[in-house]
Amino acid sequence: MALSGVEIFKLLPKTNCKKCGHPTCLAFAMKLAQRQASLDACPDVSEEAKRKLGEASAPPFRPITMGAGNSVVNMGEETVLFRHEKKFVNPCALAVEVKDTDSEESIKAAVDALRDSELERVGQKLRIDAIFIKEVSGDPAKFSQTVLSISAQAPDMPLIISTTNPAAAEAALEKIPGTRPVLYGANESNAEAMAETAKKHKVILGVYAANLDALSELTEKIKATGVEDMVIDSGARTAGDILRDNTFIRRAAIKKSVKSVGYPVISFAQRDDHMLEALVASLCIAKYSSIVVLSSIEKWKSLALFTLRQNIYTDPQVPMQVEQKIYSIGEAGADAPLMITTNFSLTFFIVSGEVENSKVPARLAVMDSEGLSVLTAWAAGKFTASKIAQFIQESGIEKEISKKELIIPGYVSILSGAIEEKLPGWKVVVGPREANALPAFLKTMN
Amino acid sequence: MALAAPKETYAGRVFEVTIGTSKTAVFGGENVLPFHKFDGDTPHKPVIAFEIQDVAPEDWPDTVKEVYGDAASDPVKWALYCQNNLNAQAIALRLISTHPDRENRSADDAAKTVKAVLDSIEVPLIILGSNNVEKDATVLVAAAEAASSRNCVIGKAQEGNYKTISAAAMAQNHKLIAMSDLDINLSKQLGILITQMGFEKERMIADPMCSALGYGLEYTYSVMERIRLAALTQNDVIMQPPMLADIGMYVWKVKETQASEADLPKWGSLKERGIAWEAVTAGAMLLAGAELLIMRHPDAVRSVQKFIEEF
Structure with missing residues (x-):
C-alpha cells in the first residue's frame, strides 16, 4: 500500500535542512506521497528508510x-x-x-x-x-x-x-x-x-x-x-x-x-x-x-x-484532435460547398460522416480549436470570427473554389456578420445546428 | 504465497426487467459489474434485439442489406424472418419512415405497422421512433396504444418529449427507454424527471447514447461504466435501470462499414470489416454495462452471443 505523507515523514531525518529543495521534511514527505519528488533528493536518508520507501513507492505494475x-x-x-x-x-x-x-x-x-x-x-x-x-x-x-x-x-x-x-x-x-x-x-x-x-x-x-x-x-x-x-x-x-x-x-x-x-x-x-x-x-x-x-x-x-x-487508451482528460486542414469529402470540384468546424475528433467524425452520407461532394475546413467542440470552442474564444477568417485566408482555399461561400455551424450563427467583415468578398451561410441535419441541408445547396 | 481473491461487493443492484408477453426476455438483475460473476450475482445474460424498420432498408449498406434481401421488403415478413430464421430473442422496430425529412408517414400508419408486426410475432418488441423529437411525441403515443398490453419497450423519450411518451408508456403498461446525450448527469436528470411524473424507475431502460467504434466509443464506454459504478457503489436508484446500446444505427453509417476494399486496401475485406465493427462495438458496450443491445447483422449477433457464452 502506498504510504501517506505523515508515514513517509516518520522515516525522514526530520532535520529540515532544505537540501532537497523543500522548506521542511514534512513538505518533502507530502511531495513524495504525491509522487512529485524523488527520495534521491535527500542526502541524509537512512538505508532502512530507503528500503521501506522504495518498496512503497514502486509502481503497482512493474514497468x-x-x-x-x-x-x-x-x-x-x-x-x-x-x-x-x-x-x-x-x-x-x-x-x-x-x-x-x-x-x-x-x-x-x-x-x-x-x-x-x-x-x-x-x-x-x-x-x-x-x-x-x-x-x-x-x-x-x-x-x-x-x-x-x-x-x-x-x-x-x-x-x-x-x-x-x-x-x-x-x-x-x-x-x-x-x-x-x-x-x-x-x-x-x-x-x-x-x-x-x-x-x-x-x-x-x-x-x-x-x-x-x-x-x-x-x-x-x-x-x-x-x-x-x-x-x-x-x-x-x-x-x-x-x-x-x-x-x-x-x-x-x-x-x-x-x-x-x-x-x-x-x-x-x-x-x-x-x-x-x-x-x-x-x-x-x-x-x-x-x-x-x-x-x-x-x-x-x-x-x-x-x-x-x-x-x-485515450486520455479521458484530453480531447482527441484531428489535424487542422481542409478535407475533401467525395470528388469535391471547384463548385463543391465549403464548410467549417472545429478539430475535436468526435465533431470531425460526426460531421464528416454526415457529409459522406449526403453523397454531396464537399470540403470540410477543420480548424484547430485545441480539440474543443463548436460551442465550447466559441465560448472559450478559440472559434472566433477573426481566427476563422485568418484560417480561411492562410489556407489558400480561395484559389481552388469558384464561389467564395463558407458554411458555418448553426450554433455560431452569431458570427456570420463578423466573418463577412473580416473576409472581404466572401458570403457566409449559416448551416444546421446538428450534424444530422447536414444531408438534407446539403441537398438543398445543390 | 497464495493470493487472496480480491472480491468486491456492492450496496446496489441493477433492476431486473422483463419484456414481452407470450415469449419473454429478461435482463439486468446483477449486483456486480458486467460479467463479474466471481463477485456476486449475474442472473441474466444480456439480450440482443434484431433491428428492423417500417420501410425497406434502402439506406443500409449492402453488407447488411444483402442478408435480408426480399424478407426486408415488408416489416411483418422481416420480423418473422428474424424470429423464425435467426432465432431473435427480441425485435426492435424502428419507425424511421415517420421522420419529416423522409416519407413523413403519419402516426396512424405507424400504429398500423406496429399492430401488424405484433399480431405476427411471439418474441418481445421494442418500438423505436425516428429520433425526431416532435414527431416521436405523436408517433410513439399512437404506437404505445396499438401495442397495448403487450409489454413492449417504447423509445426513445428525450428531454424534449419525455412527458407525452412517458405518459403513453405508463398508461399502456410498457417499458420506456430514456435517452440522454452522452453525459452521466444528463442521464440522471432525465431519470429524475421521468420518475417525478409517476413512472416507475423499475420500468425504465437508460440509453446514455451509443457511439460506434472509432467514433466516440470511449465516451459511451466511460459514461456507461460510471453509471453502473454509481448504481452499485452509491446505491443510486435512479442509476439502476439496465442500459441499452443501440448499436446498429451508429455502426452501419461509419466509413469503416462502407468503404470498399478497392478504395482502401489497407482496411481489408469490407464484409468482415463491417461485421467486426458491429461485433467489437457491441462487445465493448457489454463490458461497459449494456444489458440490451440492438443490432443489425446476424453474423455479428451470432459472434457476440458466442462471446457472451464464454463468460
Missing part, C-alpha cells in the same frame, strides 16, 4: 520494455481500474502467433503481412507490435533456426519466444543477442532452468501457472532467483476466466499492493472463429492485458482492434 530496436513495447505502470479515473498508460500490445512447424513460405507471408499491417488513424501510427514464435517441433535446432530467420526478416520487431524446453530456449536466445525478447514458458516444473536462461540472456521471462494462486507463488520463487522482469499468464483462456483473473490481478496489485502479481499480463485469444477471436481480444484490450496473442492478422481484424485500443 517493462520488450524489444530493443526502433519499435519497443512498453508494458506495466498501470495505476487504475477504470479509464475515467486516469489515462491507461501502456496500450495492450497485439502479437501474432507463428509456429516453428509452419512452412518457410507461410512464415514469410506472416512476417510480410505484419510489416504491411501499419495503419494511420487520427494521426497515430498503429501496427501489430510483436511476433509470438511457438516451438511445436520438439527440435531445438529447428526452433532456433525459425527464430533466427524471423528475426532477420523483421529485425526491429519485438519477439516472444515460446517454449517450455530450456535447451530450445537457450539455442534460440543465443541466435538473437541483445534483442530483449520475452521468453515465454517458465512453469512449475522448469522454473529454475528457465530463470537461469532468462538471467543469462537478460530477457523478460513469461511465467505460466494453471491458476492465480500457483502463479503468485511461482513469481515469488522466480524473483528469489534474481529475475525481476516477468510477464504473467494465469492459464485463463475463456473470456470469463480472462476477465476474472485480469480483474483480480489489477485489484490485487493496485488496491492491496500485492507484488507477486504486479507484472504485465499476457493473454491468448486464439480461436478458430476469427470474429470471436476479435471479441476475446477486445476483452483483453479493455480489461487489463498487456499482450494479447492472436492466431492471425487479417486487415479487418487489425483495424477494429487498433481502433478499440486507441479508444480505450
